[in-house]
Amino acid sequence: xxxxxxxxxxxxxxxxxxxxxxxxxxxxxxxxxxxxxxxxxxxxxxxxxxxxxxxxxxxxxxxxxxxxxxxxxxxxxxxxxxxxxxxxxxxxxxxxxxxxxxxxxxxxxxxxxxxxxxxxxxxxxxxxxxxxxxxxxxxxxxxxxxxxxxxxxxxxxxxxxxxxxxxxxxxxxxxxxxxxxxxxxxxxxxxxxxxxxxxxxxxxxxxxxxxxxxxxxxxxxxxxxxxxxxxxxxxxxxxxxxxxxxxxxxxxxx
Amino acid sequence: xxxxxxxxxxxxxxxxxxxxxxxxxxxxxxxxxxxxxxxxxxxxxxxxxxxxxxxxxxxxxxxxxxxxxxxxxxxxxxxxxxxxxxxxxxxxxxxxxxxxxxxxxxxxxxxxxxxxxxxxxxxxxxxxxxxxxxxxxxxxxxxxxxxxxxxxxxxxxxxxxxxxxxxxxxxxxxxxxxxxxxxxxxxxxxxxxxxxxxxxxxxxxxxxxxxxxxxxxxxxxxxxxxxxxxxxxxxxxxxxxxxxxxxxxxxxxxxxxxxxxxxxxxxxxxxxxxxxxxxxxxxxxxxxxxxxxxxxxxxxxxxxxxxxxxxxxxxxxxxxxxxxxxxxxxxxxxxxxxxxxxxxxxxxxxxxxxxxxxx
Numbered sequence: 001x002x003x004x005x006x007x008x009x010x011x012x013x014x015x016x017x018x019x020x021x022x023x024x025x026x027x028x029x030x031x032x033x034x035x036x037x038x039x040x041x042x043x044x045x046x047x048x049x050x051x052x053x054x055x056x057x058x059x060x061x062x063x064x065x066x067x068x069x070x071x072x073x074x075x076x077x078x079x080x081x082x083x084x085x086x087x088x089x090x091x092x093x094x095x096x097x098x099x100x101x102x103x104x105x106x107x108x109x110x111x112x113x114x115x116x117x118x119x120x121x122x123x124x125x126x127x128x129x130x131x132x133x134x135x136x137x138x139x140x141x142x143x144x145x146x147x148x149x150x151x152x153x154x155x156x157x158x159x160x161x162x163x164x165x166x167x168x169x170x171x172x173x174x175x176x177x178x179x180x181x182x183x184x185x186x187x188x189x190x191x192x193x194x195x196x197x198x199x200x201x202x203x204x205x206x207x208x209x210x211x212x213x214x215x216x217x218x219x220x221x222x223x224x225x226x227x228x229x230x231x232x233x234x235x236x237x238x239x240x241x242x243x244x245x246x247x248x249x250x251x252x253x254x
Numbered sequence: 255x256x257x258x259x260x261x262x263x264x265x266x267x268x269x270x271x272x273x274x275x276x277x278x279x280x281x282x283x284x285x286x287x288x289x290x291x292x293x294x295x296x297x298x299x300x301x302x303x304x305x306x307x308x309x310x311x312x313x314x315x316x317x318x319x320x321x322x323x324x325x326x327x328x329x330x331x332x333x334x335x336x337x338x339x340x341x342x343x344x345x346x347x348x349x350x351x352x353x354x355x356x357x358x359x360x361x362x363x364x365x366x367x368x369x370x371x372x373x374x375x376x377x378x379x380x381x382x383x384x385x386x387x388x389x390x391x392x393x394x395x396x397x398x399x400x401x402x403x404x405x406x407x408x409x410x411x412x413x414x415x416x417x418x419x420x421x422x423x424x425x426x427x428x429x430x431x432x433x434x435x436x437x438x439x440x441x442x443x444x445x446x447x448x449x450x451x452x453x454x455x456x457x458x459x460x461x462x463x464x465x466x467x468x469x470x471x472x473x474x475x476x477x478x479x480x481x482x483x484x485x486x487x488x489x490x491x492x493x494x495x496x497x498x499x500x501x502x503x504x505x506x507x508x509x510x511x512x513x514x515x516x517x518x519x520x521x522x523x524x525x526x527x528x529x530x531x532x533x534x535x536x537x538x539x540x541x542x543x544x545x546x547x548x549x550x551x552x553x554x555x556x557x558x559x560x561x562x563x564x565x566x567x568x569x570x571x572x573x574x575x576x577x578x579x580x581x582x583x584x585x586x587x588x589x590x591x592x593x594x595x596x597x598x599x600x601x602x603x604x605x606x607x608x609x610x611x612x613x
Binding site: 041042043044045047048050054055057060061062063064065066067068071074075076077078079080081082083086103104106107111 | 281283307309311312313315316317319320321322323324325326327328329331345346349353455456457458459460463464465466467468469
């Protein structure tokens, strides 16, 4: 019988520590598949974050160097400047990239660093136990926004990807989700495109992936996916936000 | 070591930058802060000439994390700053310690606390010699006191960092950074001939993938990692202590001072000697590891120690710890960026001799 589905070559045979229904496992697979398909495993260098994906180096079978919380884009800058022909990507959650690491990310984008940020947005702090994230949507209750986030008390959800699109150094930014098979396929396409644009040296690239966190949303995996698809997308609309390789009318800042 | 035939007359910050380039440093990441801006300015011109890269980061935090990335990728890399900026870098310095990554960090100290001022100071001694950030770790701390030493210690710092896989701090001050002195540089090193680093992340080509991390969740394994670091620090303590003594052979009173303060103290010792007072100087060149044995050795014939610092009294604690109460320790310091002249220190030496009836 023909084998049609198996573990990607670039995922180590370690069981994921992620919660049931979490989007990280899916996204790990997507990223590993893309690197394998691009035959980039010998030049790939991953930068895991502090957060739920802190142990990503236990899964990705490529060279990895751990960053402090939020500093992925700065660390990736250092790696890429030394190894300009390598495929350098960070893997960061919403708290990591859009709260504590905002400055590092904005300036890496603005310098046009030839790196790719894989930005996992699940609207909540996962590893620390469900606190409010910079991307927690209005009305969403968390352990530090009791009764639901209000703009007046807690501030508003931050649209980092749209912010980064305004910088002159960013080349490609897309928002996808991993809540449906179609979303997973779109995510894979976006990651591949980001990696290719990075290797072409065109500028900073980022793929924001909306991802379900059933544990901290206190929902079943199916309901968490539905919540992302019906509630979260109202604040974080899916689609290409910036692509300098697309026809002229899509250019934002060039 | 082969050196340039002719000396160059340069200011301290430029000396450090050129010495780093000679040592094989090809990457510099930094953020402007007075009084060390001449260093990144020099690097921005110089590094492209040797195929290197200069990046002005958006903050000290970003720059130290760029240093981490470049070090992981195997490069000789440096950053520099002054006191408030070094505080911001402490997060990254702790990670460098935990990740066991080589890097050279320059602190041209200025007056503090807080924003302080831009005058020369030595008030970051505690921060430099106790690790500085969170966790059980140490940085090697080198304290130059002349232009030539700024050059030689910077050059050596890169070898120490690579050899021990540990961050090395050059602890100087605004005075050292601005002062112009003649210096003979070592010739430019061939970076291709530097020792290979098999632990770096350069892509899993022809080998298995590996990772570098400081997260070790299991307490037993974390303890093992800490013991490994401690053993490394013990080895450094055994092998890397450096100091200078000046007229200590017959000294009844020994001044202990480093960096700029030691320059002033040396002039004061000469004055006091001219008055016939048996005084000498011990100048620690490594502040960590600290020359404790040398101090204890001196205390066999000198029972009076005079610690002089450009701060409110920090290194004096290491002197007291080393002497364990076996000798009298007197402290005089000027915090806040004030630099006293040798006459003032010579007067204090004389006063010590008469008040304490040292004969």
